Amino acid sequence: RKEVEQDPGPFNVPEGATVAFNCTYSNSASQSFFWYRQDCRKEPKLLMSVYSSGNEDGRFTAQLNRASQYISLLIRDSKLSDSATYLCVVSWNNDMRFGAGTRLTVKP
């Protein structure tokens, strides 16, 4: 079993749609969680950290479920510019593990 698993997609959604991605992790001792965004042929960049109580940044909401060992990312009112690959990152003891990513395409 992979340490961090994501549905690779692709998710194809119309502009304005709400879309959600899940990510599961295997190490119950995981301490920190992040979502990174990677545009085509570019490097990954931090989108947001994920806090235990859940957190929101504009149209983006991240949630953590420790009992079921998954994190989620919800994007509301999708924009064309949201098209990218979203990487789930899980950390324990400063060791960061990246998921393979979920590809999102937002269409007009």
Place this chain on the structure above:
Amino acid sequence: DVKVTQSSRYLVKRTGEKVFLECVQDMDHENMFWYRQDPGLGLRLIYFSYDVKMKEKGDIPEGYSVSREKKERFSLILESASTNQTSMYLCASTTTGGPYEQYFGPGTRLTVT
């Protein structure tokens, strides 16, 4: 603004050649990392370094070595390139005490023929 640069965006090498990939960061970060990224496999850690002249193996160090002679510079060396080392190589840096955001370079797409 943090900047991580890599010596080449695209590189084509022949099997058996020695390959040097260089990474430089300008934020005085202690920790630097080398990953490779392959479709369906995500980012896999090759080596990391938490200080000058220090290095630690990651998950897939075989066939690679690294060098960190200066704090800002972290080099990845392929001693004898093979076709299965064709990949996207990403360097990253972060400050210590984390885990904090990792800042990535633009990547080097290496093709070994």
